[in-house]
Amino acid sequence: MGYKLYYFDVRYYAEPIRLMLTAAGKDFEEINWTMDEWLAGKKKESPTGKAPWLEVDGRVIPESFAIYRFLANRYGFAGKDEFEKARVDWSADFFRETTFPSWEFFRVKAGRLPGDPDKIYQEKALPALKTAYDQVQKLLEESGSGFIVPSGLTWADLYLAENVRHANAMDDNFAGMFPFAIEYEKRVRSHPSIKDYCETRKNLRTSYCTVPGK
Structure with a gap:
């Protein structure tokens, strides 16, 4: 199963997606861009004019909460009942x-x-x-x-x-x-399912409101 994650070169709304896919042991391709690139035309590629969106075997899921729930239900992060x-x-x-x-x-x-x-x-x-x-x-x-x-x-x-x-x-x-x-x-x-990833992940800024490294 192939996953492609589309988002800015920051953590924020995409980070729960990265974490769930990592915890589930799933490889994914990531397509990132800067804010300038987004405003210059990348935004037109978005299904809703917003980011992130996730491509799953060629099918596109927009909106962060929809993606979270999709992956959570698929990989056990939605709750037990x-x-x-x-x-x-x-x-x-x-x-x-x-x-x-x-x-x-x-x-x-x-x-x-x-x-x-x-x-x-x-x-x-x-x-x-x-x-x-x-x-x-x-x-x-x-x-x-x-x-x-x-x-x-x-x-x-x-x-x-x-x-x-x-x-x-x-x-x-x-x-x-x-x-x-x-x-x-x-x-x-520090949860065992994501601890290694969190300790070694790329040092992206949290959002475009924060300074690099935070």
Whole structure:
């Protein structure tokens, strides 16, 4: 079975895909580009005008969450039963929707949008991050496994851990406010199924909002 992953030359939305394929022992080809190349015409190749997308034996799956769920169901990262799968789905959906306002802060801080980063952080990003990470902490405490569901690592953990890394790179106060999240991210990348990959993977920046190496 052949996989081709199409994404920017950063980690962010593509990293859970890379991790699941690696954990499953599946080889994949990766096609990357820079932001300049995307804006110069690569975007026109996307099925939805967004990235990533995954090609599976010539069939294309766009949208990151659709790809995550496809691979998770195929390779055992979706949860052990329908109730765990529902918990995995809603936890990731809730997090994405709740943290959406924080992206204005990230982009302004990175110089990609105009605005006052301190004002946007206090009024929009901080309340969103607190709501989202309070829920993540509650989920982890209820689970008892160190991951979102009792049975162990799922695609939601991979997605959330990448967001922890991104927020910590962008927000100097993040680790102090959410120390549990820092430990959670370490626990995810130390999972035996992905530990070797995480220790040797290419040092891509997390997103175009972060500096290289973060």
